[in-house]
Amino acid sequence: MIDARRLRILRAVADHRTVTAAAAALYLTPSAVSQQLAALEQETGHRLVERGAKGARLTPAGEILLTHANAVLAQLERAEAELADYGAGVAGTVTVAAFATGIGLVIAPAIAALSLTAPGIRVRVQDAEGDASVPMVLDRQVDVAVAVEYRGAPGEDDRRLTRVPLYSEPFDAVLPAGHHLAGxxxxxxxxxxxxxxxGPYPGNPCHDVVVLACEYAGFAPRLEHSSDDFHAVVALAGAGAGVALVPRSALRGAALDRAVVRPVEGAPARRVFAAVRQGAEGHPLIKPVLQALAEAAGPARQR
Structure with a gap:
């Protein structure tokens, strides 16, 4: 009999590519992860993981088992959701990880709505960059991610996750007030x-959007100043330090007295979605949160 806990460990190793990183994500020691992998290999009668100088990777047998592990773990999430529904005491905590603008735009309004429609649900929020929250969901560190599409993001067909589209917003150009295109x-x-x-630092999904937009326009941007805080980016533009592309919602509350904002022809977009582990979308605590997030995103979609 294969232990489902060991399947989670196998998936974490596949996601993080090293035993050490998988252990950190699962709050285990590397030796404990290695022991559980060895036990899983004994249970299945196959070598599942190969370790080398570049980390750990699954063998062909490990890849086969991972496919089934995703289905098994999703079904366990559904079982937990149905049992929780059977218990019918819709009260508890849901942890949501999101980037700062997403917190202000959709999570805060969703929390306000839930206080009226589902007062027994407590939402705990963690600030995480747009590319960090999905791995936190997969590692069971949080229940829901509000994330941004980025290169390498799990696709809509990823069997580990259920995704709910929230909104898409354009990037605007931020220029110094004296820029020759300001008029x-x-x-x-x-x-x-x-x-x-x-622009943002490499690794931030918005960095990819900016670089790709410039590549499509036929040049590589000369990025001399870096900050993941868009209000700081706007302040630098206002000081004449350069130009920037900034998601429209991130401009709310920014000091624009010395900078101008202009729409961009064929503007690139930031696509935002919510994600949970597949099977968890029906959980009586998580389902209302996803619904509240989708409803809170309505005004952003209209804008």
């Missing part, structure tokens, strides 16, 4: 090819 109603990314740029 135009619209700008194109190609118009900014010779400028100095301000």
């Amino acid at each position: 135009q109603e619209h700008v194109s990314v190609a118009d900014l090819a010779k400028d100095t740029w301000i």
